[in-house]
Amino acid sequence: MLMQDKVSLVTGVANHRSIAWSIARALDREGSRLAISYLGEREREGIDRIVGELSRPPLLVPCDVTRSESVDETLAAVGNEFGRLDSLVHAIAFARREDLEGRYTDTSRDGYHLALDVSAYSLNALVRAAEPLMIDGGGIVALTFLGSERACRNYNVMGVAKAALESGIRYLASELGAKGIRVNGLSAGPVRTLAARGIKDFPAMLRAHEERAALRRNLTVEEVANAALFLCSPWSSGITGEIIYVDGGYRMMGG
Ligand code: NAD
Numbered sequence: 001m002l003m004q005d006k007v008s009l010v011t012g013v014a015n016h017r018s019i020a021w022s023i024a025r026a027l028d029r030e031g032s033r034l035a036i037s038y039l040g041e042r043e044r045e046g047i048d049r050i051v052g053e054l055s056r057p058p059l060l061v062p063c064d065v066t067r068s069e070s071v072d073e074t075l076a077a078v079g080n081e082f083g084r085l086d087s088l089v090h091a092i093a094f095a096r097r098e099d100l101e102g103r104y105t106d107t108s109r110d111g112y113h114l115a116l117d118v119s120a121y122s123l124n125a126l127v128r129a130a131e132p133l134m135i136d137g138g139g140i141v142a143l144t145f146l147g148s149e150r151a152c153r154n155y156n157v158m159g160v161a162k163a164a165l166e167s168g169i170r171y172l173a174s175e176l177g178a179k180g181i182r183v184n185g186l187s188a189g190p191v192r193t194l195a196a197r198g199i200k201d202f203p204a205m206l207r208a209h210e211e212r213a214a215l216r217r218n219l220t221v222e223e224v225a226n227a228a229l230f231l232c233s234p235w236s237s238g239i240t241g242e243i244i245y246v247d248g249g250y251r252m253m254g255g
Contacts, residue, residue, distance in 0.1 A: 001030055001031040002030040002031070002229065002233040002234070002235060003027055003030040003031045003032035003086075003087070003229075003232070003233055004030075004031040005031070006031070006032045006033070006086035006087060006138075006233075007032065007033045007034075007035070007078070007082040007084055007085050007086050007087075008024075008027045008032040008033070008034055008035070008085075008086060008087040008088070008089065008232060009034075009035045009036075009037065009074075009075075009078055009085055009087070009088050009089070009130065010023055010024040010027065010034060010035070010036050010037070010089040010091070011036075011037045011063060011065075011088075011089060011090055011091055011092050011126065012037075012089070012090070012091030012092045012093075012143075013036050013037075013038055013043065013046075013047055013091075014038070014039070014042075014043045014046055014193075014194050014195075015043070015046035015047075015049075015050075015194060016046070016049070016050045017192065017193045017194060017221075018091065018193055018194070019091055019143060019188065019191060019193060019221055019224055019225065019228075020036075020089060020091035020143075021050065022221040022222055022224065022225035023089050023091065023224075023225045023228045023229065024036055024054070024058070024089075025053065025054065025225065026222075026225040026226055026228070026229040027087070027089075027229060027232065028054045028055055028056075028058075029055075030229060030233070032086075032087070032232075033056070033058075033082060034054065034058035034059070035058060035059040035060075035061060035077070035078045035081065035082070036051075036058045036059070036060055036061070037060075037061045037062065037063035037074050038060065038061075038062060038063070039062070039063070039064055040062070040064070044060070044062070047060060059077065059078065059081045059082075061073075061074045061077045061078070062074070065092055065117075065118060065121075065122035065125060065126065066117055066118060066122075068125060071122075071125045071126055071129050072129050074129070075126075075129035075130055075133060078130075078133060079132075079133050083133075084133055084134075084135055084136070085130055085133035085134050085138065086134065086136065086138040086139070086232075087138050087139045087140065087141075087232035087233075088126060088127070088130050088134075088138070088139075088140045088141075089140075089141055089142075089143075089228060089232065090122065090123050090126060090140070090141070090142035090143065091142075091143045092118060092119065092122050093118065093119040093143075093158060093161070093162075093195055094114070094115065094118040094119060094195075095111065095114065095115035095118075095119070095156075095157050095158045095161070095198070096111045096114065096115075097198055098111070099111040099112075099115060099156055099157045099158075100154055100155070100156060100157075100158060100198055100199045100200060101154050101156075101199075101200035102156075103156075104151075104156040104157060104159075104160075107156065107157045111157060112157055112160070115157045115158060115160070115161045116157075116160070116161045116164055118161075119158065119161035119162070119164075119165060120161045120162075120164035120165040120168060121164075123142050123165055123168055123169070123172070124168060124172070127140060127172055127176070127183070131176065131179075131181065134179070134181050136180065137179055137180020137181050137182070138180070138181055138182070138232075139182050139184070139231055139232040139233065139236060140172070140181065140182065140183045140184070140232075141183075141184050141185070141186050141228050141231040141232055142165055142169060142183075142184075142185050142186070143185075143186055143188060143224075143228075144162045144165055144166055144185045144186065144187045144188075144243060145158070145159075145162050145187060145188065146187060146189075146245075146247065146250070146251055147159030147162055148162035148163040148165070148166050148187075149163065152205070153201070153204075154199050154200040154201055155199065158199075165185070166185050166243055169183050169184065169185045169241065169243070170241045173240040173241030174241060177240055177241075182231075182236070182237070182239065182240035183240060183241065184231045184236070184239060184240060184241070184242050184243070184244060185242070185243040185244070186224065186227055186228050186231060186243075186244050186246060187243050187244065187245045187246065187247065187251075188219065188224045188246050188247065189209050189213065189218065189219045189246065189247035189248055189250055190202065190205045190206050190209055190218065190219075191218070191219060191221050191224060192206070193221075206218055209247075209248070209250055212250060212253055213247065213248035213249050213250040213253070214248060214249025214250070214252070214253060215248035215249055216248075217248060218248070219246065219247070219248055223246060224246050227244060227246045231244065
């Protein structure tokens with residue numbers, strides 16, 4: 001029971017395929033009390049279908065990270081219910097479909113702003129609102145992808161957003177470390193989810209991973225979730241400001 005007596009907020013659950021859902025299940029399995037935030041009614045319906053799989057009912061709160069009031073209301077609801085927070089999972093990303101294909105060069109100003117607002121600035125907004133509730137410190141983890149540091153075909157503006165997210169992780173970690181709040185990134189290999197479906201030729205990404213990763217296979221979502229659990233838990237108490245790769249050894253391979 002790694003998360004006994006802990007309270008966790010998991011963002012980014014859209015349906016049973018969401019990486020965030022597997023992380024919520026792992027936190028629940030290890031004894032954490034849970035708050036789950038969702039974007040809108042469609043996502044709420046997805047959650048209602050699966051929420052019975054958890055050992056106890058979570059607090060369900062709507063949260064649109066493009067609106068500061070919505071983020072503040074979400075954390076206020078967590079505070080009212082539990083009075084504290086020990087871990088926060090950021091599993092949110094969005095870019096327009098037309099910006100996830102073709103040339104990055106052609107990304108519009110609006111598309112760029114939207115992708116960076118939802119996928120990168122949202123971590124600042126959530127962490128700032130969560131900080132007063134993290135009275136005993138804790139672990140924050142944000143999901144990222146290799147497209148932040150390599151030019152991955154069709155990942156385009158999302159790669160730039162992930163670079164901003166990863167840099168933000170280091171700044172947040174440096175500022176919040178004195179309070180015992182740790183902030184890390186988890187860079188996952190490709191996993192079939194709703195967000196992944198928005199990337200053109202995503203199956204080609206899965207095939208390339210299977211061929212080139214040291215483990216010669218794709219990852220299970222549970223493998224990603226268990227690493228996120230570790231980063232949320234006291235077992236990673238000495239780790240902050242890092243990007244941990246859960247990619248089956250794809251990134252480190254040479255030719
Ligand atoms: P997903 O579609 O299940 O999750 C994305 C979530 O972002 C959804 O729940 C969606 O509702 C939420 N979201 C979008 N706009 C929002 C907004 N304005 N406010 C609040 N929430 C909003 O897909 P996923 O693949 O599980 O994505 C979770 C995270 O994992 C993302 O950051 C993604 O970039 C990252 N990631 C995914 C993969 C992959 O291959 N699937 C690999 C590495 C990293």
